[in-house]
Amino acid sequence: MESIDVVQLLSRWLHILSAVAAGGGALFMKFALHPATETLPDGARGELRDAIRARWSKVVHGAVAVLLATGFYNFFLNIRTYDLPKIYHPIFGVKFLLALAVFFLGIVLVGRSELAKRMRADAGKWLTLLAALLALLILASSTLRLLPHPAKKATATTPAAVATP
Secondary structure, eight states: OOOOOHHHHHHHHHHHHHHHHHHHHHHHIIIIIHHHHTTSOHHHHHHHHHHHHHHHHHHHHHHHHHHHHHHHHHHHHHHHHBOOOTTHHHHHHHHHHHHHHHHHHHHHHTOOSHHHHHHHHTHHHHHHHHHHHHHHHHHHHHHHHHSOOOBOOOOTTSGGGSOOO
16 A cells, blocks of 8 residues: 655645635635625725725735645646646646736735725626636646646656665
């Protein structure tokens, strides 16, 4: 029985957990919270949104940091471990650009800058774009996961091929 690489398992788990937290939160805001707050009086709506933004920003910033760290780790592990098809890198490039756009929107929508305030004034539009980008990002991720990932063959320079005494 093969042993489990605990670091790889932890990285994958943290990556998925962070994506679920940030992406799920964004979808909740788009389809439930934003429409519900539109029915509140202006003062109550602003107070509620400010209270949520202050708390949610910590989750968004943490999730983005974890997603970047674990994403780079997983990417370089895949390159080192598997003989990936040529289409892998272009799809990964699209996925990475989509992730950067999602990170930007997520961070700006919880930010305190003037740009953030202006974008939150039209939050419905930006949350719709964020939801669409998330859907495309999940499509790219799923496509990458389904591509063939045969293990690289051991060569004289890889540790698996070096004879141990």
